[in-house]
Structures are given as structure tokens and as C-alpha cells.
Amino acid sequence: MSGMTPIVKVVARIVGGFVFLFGCYVILYGHLSPGGGFAGGAVLAAGFMLLRLAFGTTAKQEKSTSISSSVFESTGGLMFLLIAILGLFVGGYFFANLFPSFGTPGLLVSAGSIPLANIAIAIKVGAAVISVFVLLASTKYIFKE
Amino acid sequence: MKIFPVLLIAIPLGAAFLVPICFKIWRRLAEIITGLAVAAVLALSVYLALFLPAGQPLVYLFGNWPIPIGIMFVVDKLSAFMLVVVAILVFLSYVYATKYMDHFTGPGKFYTLYLLMLVGMLGVVMTGDLFNMFVFMEIAAIASYALVAFGTEPEELEAGFKYMVMGEIASLMILLAIAFIYAGTGTLNLADLSQAFAVMDKTPGFYFVLVLLVFGFSLKAALAPFISWLPDAHPAAPAPVSALLSGVLVKVLGIYALARVIFNVYGFSRASDPLVLNVFVILGLASIVIGGLLALRQKDYKRLLADSTLSQVGYIVLALGIGNEFALIGALAHILSHALGKGLLFLTAGAVEYRVGERDLTKFSGGLGKQMPWTSLSYNLGALSVAGMPPFLGFFSKLFIILGAVQAGMIIPAVVAGLFAVVTLGYLLKITNKVFWGKEGVKGIKEAPFVMVLAMVCLVALLLGGGVFFFWLKPNLLQPAADVLLQGVKYAEIVFRIGAGG
Numbered sequence A: 001m002s003g004m005t006p007i008v009k010v011v012a013r014i015v016g017g018f019v020f021l022f023g024c025y026v027i028l029y030g031h032l033s034p035g036g037g038f039a040g041g042a043v044l045a046a047g048f049m050l051l052r053l054a055f056g057t058t059a060k061q062e063k064s065t066s067i068s069s070s071v072f073e074s075t076g077g078l079m080f081l082l083i084a085i086l087g088l089f090v091g092g093y094f095f096a097n098l099f100p101s102f103g104t105p106g107l108l109v110s111a112g113s114i115p116l117a118n119i120a121i122a123i124k125v126g127a128a129v130i131s132v133f134v135l136l137a138s139t140k141y142i143f144k145e
Numbered sequence B: 001m002k003i004f005p006v007l008l009i010a011i012p013l014g015a016a017f018l019v020p021i022c023f024k025i026w027r028r029l030a031e032i033i034t035g036l037a038v039a040a041v042l043a044l045s046v047y048l049a050l051f052l053p054a055g056q057p058l059v060y061l062f063g064n065w066p067i068p069i070g071i072m073f074v075v076d077k078l079s080a081f082m083l084v085v086v087a088i089l090v091f092l093s094y095v096y097a098t099k100y101m102d103h104f105t106g107p108g109k110f111y112t113l114y115l116l117m118l119v120g121m122l123g124v125v126m127t128g129d130l131f132n133m134f135v136f137m138e139i140a141a142i143a144s145y146a147l148v149a150f151g152t153e154p155e156e157l158e159a160g161f162k163y164m165v166m167g168e169i170a171s172l173m174i175l176l177a178i179a180f181i182y183a184g185t186g187t188l189n190l191a192d193l194s195q196a197f198a199v200m201d202k203t204p205g206f207y208f209v210l211v212l213l214v215f216g217f218s219l220k221a222a223l224a225p226f227i228s229w230l231p232d233a234h235p236a237a238p239a240p241v242s243a244l245l246s247g248v249l250v251k252v253l254g255i256y257a258l259a260r261v262i263f264n265v266y267g268f269s270r271a272s273d274p275l276v277l278n279v280f281v282i283l284g285l286a287s288i289v290i291g292g293l294l295a296l297r298q299k300d301y302k303r304l305l306a307d308s309t310l311s312q313v314g315y316i317v318l319a320l321g322i323g324n325e326f327a328l329i330g331a332l333a334h335i336l337s338h339a340l341g342k343g344l345l346f347l348t349a350g351a352v353e354y355r356v357g358e359r360d361l362t363k364f365s366g367g368l369g370k371q372m373p374w375t376s377l378s379y380n381l382g383a384l385s386v387a388g389m390p391p392f393l394g395f396f397s398k399l400f401i402i403l404g405a406v407q408a409g410m411i412i413p414a415v416v417a418g419l420f421a422v423v424t425l426g427y428l429l430k431i432t433n434k435v436f437w438g439k440e441g442v443k444g445i446k447e448a449p450f451v452m453v454l455a456m457v458c459l460v461a462l463l464l465g466g467g468v469f470f471f472w473l474k475p476n477l478l479q480p481a482a483d484v485l486l487q488g489v490k491y492a493e494i495v496f497r498i499g500a501g502g
Helices: A006-028 A037-055 A059-090 A114-137 A139-144 B004-025 B027-051 B077-103 B107-126 B130-148 B154-185 B190-198 B204-221 B230-236 B239-265 B274-297 B301-322 B325-356 B373-387 B393-407 B411-436 B450-468 B470-486 B490-500
Strands: B058-061 B072-075
Touching: A006 A037, A006 A114, A037 A114, A059 A114, A059 B004, A114 A139, B004 B027, B004 B058, B004 B072, B004 B107, B027 B077, B027 B107, B058 B490, B072 B077, B072 B107, B077 B107, B077 B239, B077 B325, B077 B450, B077 B470, B107 B130, B107 B239, B130 B154, B130 B190, B130 B230, B130 B239, B154 B190, B154 B204, B154 B230, B190 B239, B190 B490, B204 B239, B204 B274, B230 B239, B230 B301, B239 B301, B239 B325, B239 B470, B239 B490, B274 B301, B274 B411, B301 B325, B301 B393, B301 B411, B325 B373, B325 B393, B325 B450, B325 B470, B373 B393, B373 B411, B373 B450, B393 B411, B393 B450, B393 B470, B450 B470
Parallel strands: none
Antiparallel strands: B058 B072
16 A cells, blocks of 8 residues: 555654654653553554554555564563562562662662563553554455455 | 462463464464463462461562552462362363364464463452452453454354453443442452451442442353343353353352452351342342253253353352351352363363254254263263262252251242252253264264363363262362351451561
């Protein structure tokens, strides 16, 4: 598919980067401000959708996205589980804080293992939302085959 | 042993996330990982059930936060008993599914959902926090919606959608109740909540929240007025999943949660609040009668079994409502015997469907007993157990429920429970008559594959063993689990004492 009109493409090209940047901001500052892994992951997925809708896609592209998003989704889940299990070895308890006295409270580098957990959740949620989108968008290719 | 509750969640959850990746590498690897995870869960839960000392629950604090702040797992004898019930059936269904799922596409997705459903059920059973219970409940429920619609035939998609709508209404009610509880008490920890409820004014709002919770859990358990989804949803799933849905999912999401909240958090008992418990007696009796009568008229193999589930779940709730020691032992024994028995019957339905490709009883001409002797034998023995014939486990569970009713002076429930045991035998023998007995009808049908027969025969052996060794089962598994329900709000004291001690 060739996507939408040149106007949409130009605007999406400019806005797309900002959407991704904002998504990363929401994820990384999740422990300090409203937001976090879930919201940030959804914003990242929205940026992806914006570009996909504006520039169009092919059946081959949809298929590879669907595979990689399912792999990323599992990776995010495994990362979160790994953080929880590492707590078992570091602090002696499942989900124990990995870096209890690292960083300054209120600054970006703080809050122990929570930012790491946020990143894992962002990967998981972003990939899941993208795979739902790809499934809905690629239905017509599946039925054509 | 302290780390076991965490392992029980982490192993199947990790396996669930590994399966989609490994499936892309080698098809059988996903199956092997699932098998290892399920076997590990079975081993851990059997160990917990046998060696956990009574009155000394395991309390695991996540991240070592003190009790009302953090999330915790509490594994007492009741949780351990439920863990074993879930683990046995999940393991045997897995053994069965390795062959049965061959003619479905996308086994990678199947095993992921299967493991996630397992994680949800284990979490509901072990958690000591109301909101955490809700989250695990949703994990199990959402995985089961997808599994019901796994065949993606129009009928299955419709059943899955209907199941999802009804299930989410139930979840919404539970979530609403949780919101009210949090607004009113400021805590969601079950033990803490139990102490907060004890000193609370019994305002209409208090009872409104109770009604919301009972409504939500009853819908999840498909009690009498809320039955419409179950006879659609359970038959539509692949057979090993049907066995899990009817065998353990309704009991974990509905009955276990209900029993835990009613007996250990609210602290109701027959002596102090007969009115509340009488509601369960009525709900249970209505389920027994409606489910039994629906099953008598049913013409579809799996739908008949699903209707029978309604009736048998009614027995468990009736026994919880009676609420004395005999009845509670009966309720727990019935959870075990019905999980194994109905699981077995659904597996036989799958075996017949696998070989014959038919579920409509009017289209069978009988005689499968000669061609599929093991399936036929398993079905007949399982049907005898579900109907409550000695020497199977089902006999003792119904016997204890009726004994409890008589002891509490409730003659009508006892008579209805006894009468509908006969009705149960009636509708289950209908399948024996139409499918397995009689002269050979269709030629050239073989016995089901070995692993499927193996799973069914194991379940028969467990039912028979449970009945013969009931004198061992009762003091070692059932009695301590019933004591947890009977101790009422002392649950909170014990949890706080052990949680503070580390």
C-alpha cells in the first residue's frame, strides 16, 4: 500500500519522532511523575501506528512485525520476571529492591529497580498493543491468502 | 519450603513467556517446556499438601514489606489442598493435550494460554490480598476466554464472546466491591480486612458490598440464576481445556474465593449468621435442581456434562451453606471428586470426538464400548463416581454433604441432595446407553491414542484410590483444610503472628 496523502506523510514524519521521544520520557520518568511503563509503552505503540497508517505497509512487512512483536512481548515479560527473581538473590525476597541505596531520591537515577521494571513493562505493553494493531490491520491480507 | 509459593508462580509464568519464543525454534520444545513446568508445579504442590504443618501457614511477603503495606502469599492447608486439585488435573490434561491438540493449529499459543490460566488459578489460591486475587482471577479468566474460542469456529467464537461478557460483568462487580471496601477500610489485605470488618458498623453499605462480592463470585461459579454462559462456554473449548474449566476453574475462581471471603474474611458461621448461609443453601439447591433437570433433557455429549457441572457445583455451595464440619469436609471432598470425575468425563468426550468426530447423542448408534474399551471403561467408572456410587471418591463426598445436612437438621436439602444423586446417575447413563453399549454401529473406529488413554486411566485410578483410601485422605488432607474454614476470623490472627515472626 502506498499510504495516505503527502500532507499526512510530512506531518507524521515530523510528529513521529516527538511521539517516540514523549513515550521514552513517560517510561523513564515513571517513578517520578504520572505515567510509567504501561502508559509509555502505549504511547510508543501509538507512534508506531501513526507511522504505519501514514506510510502504508505490505503483507511481508506485516508478517515480520507480527513475529517480532510476539518475541518482544515475551522478552518483556521474561525481563520483568527476571527482575523479580534477581530480587530473590540480592535481597533475599521475591521482588526485593535491587539497588536499595543507589541514586538520589527525586532525581532520574533513583527508586531502585522500579525504572528497570518500567522498561520491561513498556516493552511488553508496547509489543502487545502493536501486535493487536497488526492483527487488526493485516486481517485483509490473511483473508486474501 | 518457604520459597515454594514464589516458585509456583514464577515457574509456570516464565515457561508461559518462553513458549512463544521456543516454539519458533523447535515445535516440540514448547511442549517439553510446558511439560516440565506443569510437572514442577505438581511436585511442589503435592509436597506442600503433604508436609505443610496444620495451623502453621506459609506467609511470603513480597519485597519484605510488612503485612498491610505489601502484597503477600498465604499458603495454609486449604490453599495447599486446592493447589493439589489444580495441579493434578492440569498435569493430566497436559498429558492428554500433547496428542489431542495435534489437529488444532497454533499449539504455541495454546500452551502459553494454558500456562497463564494455570498461573492465574495458582495465584488466586495462594494470595492473601483481595486486589491481588482479582488480578490473578482476571489472568485465569482472560486466558480461559481465549481458550474457549480456540477452535475459531463460529459456534466457539460465539460461546467465547458470551463467556467473556458474562465473566467481565462478574469481574466488574468484584472490582466495584473492592473499590468500596478500599474506600471504607483503607486496606485490601485479607487478614487486615478481616480485623477491620470485625469492628465496622453493619450499615446497609456493608451488606451492599457483601452482595456485590457474592454476586460476582456466584457468576464466576455459575450458580443457579447465573447459569446461562456455562453450558455454552465449557463444551466449546478443546476437550483438555473443557476438563480444566469444569474441573477446576469454576471452583477456584468462584467457590474457593467465595469460601475464603465468607468464612475467613467476613467470619460468617452457621451459629452467628444463619441468614447469610441460608442464601447459599438456597442457591445451591436451586443449582442442583436446575442443572440436573437441564442435563436430563440434553442431547449433546459435552453440553450434558456441562449441565451436570452446574448441578455438582450446587452440591458444593449447598455444603458451604450448611457450614458444619461434616458438610465442609463433604464440600472439599466434592471439589476433589468432581474435579477428577468431571475432568475425566470431558476427556472421554474428547476421545470420542477425536475418533468419531461427533458430539450429538442422537447421531450415535451405540457399540463404541467394543471398539474403544478403555475409554468406555473410564467413562462408566467416572460416571459412577460423579453420581456418588461406592467405592469411588464421589460416594464419600456426597455422603458427607448429606450427613452434614441431616446433622444440621435440614431434612429437605438432604432429601434433594440424595434424590439428585440418582438423577445424576440417570443422565450420565444416558451417554453410556447411547454411545458405549449395544451392538457395534460404525465400523473401523480405533481406541484413542495411548497418552489420552493414559490420562483417563490415571484419573480413574485416582478416583478409585481416593475412595478406597478415604480413611487416609480425610485426616490428612480434608480435615485440616476444613479446619481452616471453620476457624473463621482466627485466620487473621494466625497470619499476623506468622507474618511478624518472619
